[in-house]
Amino acid sequence: MQEIYLDSNATTCVLPAAVAAARQAMEQGFGNPSSTHATGLQAKAMMDGVRQRASRLLGVGEGRLMFNSGATEGIQTAVLSALCALRERRDAGQRIGSLLLYGATEHKAVPESLAHWNRLLGLNLEVRKLPVDAHGRHDLQALGALIGDAAMLCTMAANNETGVISDLSAIAQLLRQRGADAYWMVDCVQALGKLALNLAATRIDYAPFSGHKLYAPKGIGMLYVRAGAPFTPLMMGGGQEAGQRSGTENMAGIAALGAVLAALEDGTTFRGHADLAAFRAQLVSSLEHAFPGIVFNMPFDLSLPTTLNFSVPGLSSKELLDLFDAARVRVSSGSACSAAKALPSYVLEAMHVPQWRASSAIRLSFGPLIDAETVGAACARIERCGEALRSSCLLPSALAPSPHDGAQDGVIQLSVDGQCTWLLSDAASATCVVIDPAAALVPRLAAFIRCQQLDLRAIVHTARPVDNGAARLALLQELSIEQVGDLGASGELALGQQRLRRVEYGDTHVYLLEQRFAFTGALAPHRIASLLDAGLVTQDTILCAAHDDGTICGTARAMHAGAAPAAELQLDAAGLPAFLRQHPDAVLVDVREAYEHAACAGGVFAGCEVRSVPLSRLAGQVAAWLQQPQRPLVFFCRSGNRSARASACLRRLGHAAAWQLNGGMAMAEATHHPLAIAA
Numbered sequence: 001m002q003e004i005y006l007d008s009n010a011t012t013c014v015l016p017a018a019v020a021a022a023r024q025a026m027e028q029g030f031g032n033p034s035s036t037h038a039t040g041l042q043a044k045a046m047m048d049g050v051r052q053r054a055s056r057l058l059g060v061g062e063g064r065l066m067f068n069s070g071a072t073e074g075i076q077t078a079v080l081s082a083l084c085a086l087r088e089r090r091d092a093g094q095r096i097g098s099l100l101l102y103g104a105t106e107h108k109a110v111p112e113s114l115a116h117w118n119r120l121l122g123l124n125l126e127v128r129k130l131p132v133d134a135h136g137r138h139d140l141q142a143l144g145a146l147i148g149d150a151a152m153l154c155t156m157a158a159n160n161e162t163g164v165i166s167d168l169s170a171i172a173q174l175l176r177q178r179g180a181d182a183y184w185m186v187d188c189v190q191a192l193g194k195l196a197l198n199l200a201a202t203r204i205d206y207a208p209f210s211g212h213k214l215y216a217p218k219g220i221g222m223l224y225v226r227a228g229a230p231f232t233p234l235m236m237g238g239g240q241e242a243g244q245r246s247g248t249e250n251m252a253g254i255a256a257l258g259a260v261l262a263a264l265e266d267g268t269t270f271r272g273h274a275d276l277a278a279f280r281a282q283l284v285s286s287l288e289h290a291f292p293g294i295v296f297n298m299p300f301d302l303s304l305p306t307t308l309n310f311s312v313p314g315l316s317s318k319e320l321l322d323l324f325d326a327a328r329v330r331v332s333s334g335s336a337c338s339a340a341k342a343l344p345s346y347v348l349e350a351m352h353v354p355q356w357r358a359s360s361a362i363r364l365s366f367g368p369l370i371d372a373e374t375v376g377a378a379c380a381r382i383e384r385c386g387e388a389l390r391s392s393c394l395l396p397s398a399l400a401p402s403p404h405d406g407a408q409d410g411v412i413q414l415s416v417d418g419q420c421t422w423l424l425s426d427a428a429s430a431t432c433v434v435i436d437p438a439a440a441l442v443p444r445l446a447a448f449i450r451c452q453q454l455d456l457r458a459i460v461h462t463a464r465p466v467d468n469g470a471a472r473l474a475l476l477q478e479l480s481i482e483q484v485g486d487l488g489a490s491g492e493l494a495l496g497q498q499r500l501r502r503v504e505y506g507d508t509h510v511y512l513l514e515q516r517f518a519f520t521g522a523l524a525p526h527r528i529a530s531l532l533d534a535g536l537v538t539q540d541t542i543l544c545a546a547h548d549d550g551t552i553c554g555t556a557r558a559m560h561a562g563a564a565p566a567a568e569l570q571l572d573a574a575g576l577p578a579f580l581r582q583h584p585d586a587v588l589v590d591v592r593e594a595y596e597h598a599a600c601a602g603g604v605f606a607g608c609e610v611r612s613v614p615l616s617r618l619a620g621q622v623a624a625w626l627q628q629p630q631r632p633l634v635f636f637c638r639s640g641n642r643s644a645r646a647s648a649c650l651r652r653l654g655h656a657a658a659w660q661l662n663g664g665m666a667m668a669e670a671t672h673h674p675l676a677i678a679a
């Protein structure tokens, strides 16, 4: 299945004509443009041609346009130039503003550069965030109040996470009306090729660009500086770029950028706004069909047609990313993910979208080179992702439960923000119990219970819930159930053939599913010791905590053995076939979730035994794996994070041969190591 790349705001592939131009520049036109011989002059002619073309396209007028390594460098240069000028003015006794203002949704390069150069130059001005409104556009009222005191203003033309287009005319008008003398930088990275620019006709002093966001290679960029705006070079040396940016130019990059600009200028290579908007509408329709309840985090009419930012209730950005990646659709999270916790997107937070949306957002972005066939294929895969979630009972939706192949038994761990909810289900009796429900997981739990047609017998807590039972109530409401018990006065409940018992422990509770599992709240050693003394658990009872510290589960035996886990057992894709030949009894364990399998066509590791045990169900499986004789286990997942956790868990619990596949399937693919292994 071919990859579909929908992450163009991060970077793009390189236009074939740009590859050809770069190649030409490296093979034939390899001269140094500063050399005075013919080879050098030819190179210079090529570079001058690209500069002229860029100047035409961007309306540079009398201003300057220099080549550099990309937007981060352009931003540094602009900030350095403005701040040096401000320092000079201040040293000469002139009044300067006290604020370095930047839009709250700017790329991190902007506030970081402002803070850096402000400190290095000893200016000590206040670096202040300019708020944005609910649409993600600069708050003009706040700007009006602050602009009189601004020494520099940094805004962007279009946002990289949401595609929201700034109202630059309104900002310019405000600057004019107030007679503001602040230097103004506009980050034009996401605007190139998507918005018409006529820079010299504006009040903009500095405008950085980056080639790799529009089909040129990484490492080439441009900076526009308005005629008359102050300028200080960031790099000194041989005086290239008219002394504005020393260092021999990146000629291959410039040639490639030139080819992209030529394509922009001829107007036949890239799609226009109407086509792109139609493609977006098609993608939106598939997303809405696939994920009922989806919320878009950007106003369509104020955004680039090439960027979508959305959240799906009950699904984290990590889960959605895993799902899309399994379907070989490359999108990105609108927020920074770590293993246990997704950091919310500061862009969406600045827009005051609800917290769950800020921390579960996905960005889907494409470039103007996209074609109808790719959009059609992307839509089909998106719909398949929706099907995958439905068939795994994970899609909270208002739709009737979809058919499924019978309820599943199990101990399922769901975690969010470091908190664990456990769902115990018994297939034969179609009953289930929820332990420690987390509010953020309610839609997910409800969807699962409804779809599996389970009878919810109890919702219990190991400690007094921090939300005073709000999650419990919300779950009942979602399931349209009036009331459901805890374990009542008897403290016991039958879950199919098994018995769930409550044990009081101070003001907390431990729940025992026979002696196989203990849901303990905290895994405090003294608590475990007293459960052992009372004969309520054994050394091998699987201990499940209410907090997700990444360890999944434990046993008293492992806790006694101390914290020193066995050495890591790592394999890489290249070594896997030989390992499997040496260990014919090894079991490959795919710890990806069921919906990830459902989203991808065809199996992995064709020809050898692969067991699917999603990480969320690992706790239910470990006891069987720990029994003697132990077979070697090789855990794998998409990128190696989840398999590392699974293998660490098994090793901690005493398994002698729990391996992990480094870098996961993504690395195996990237290093061209065939995943199909002969039986």
Ligand code: PLP
Binding pocket: 009, 010, 069, 070, 071, 072, 073, 107, 109, 156, 158, 159, 160, 187, 189, 190, 209, 210, 211, 221
């Ligand atoms: N500004 C914006 C809006 C961006 O999207 C990016 C790249 O992500 C940058 C600046 C930094 O660009 P570069 O990678 O060329 O340094």
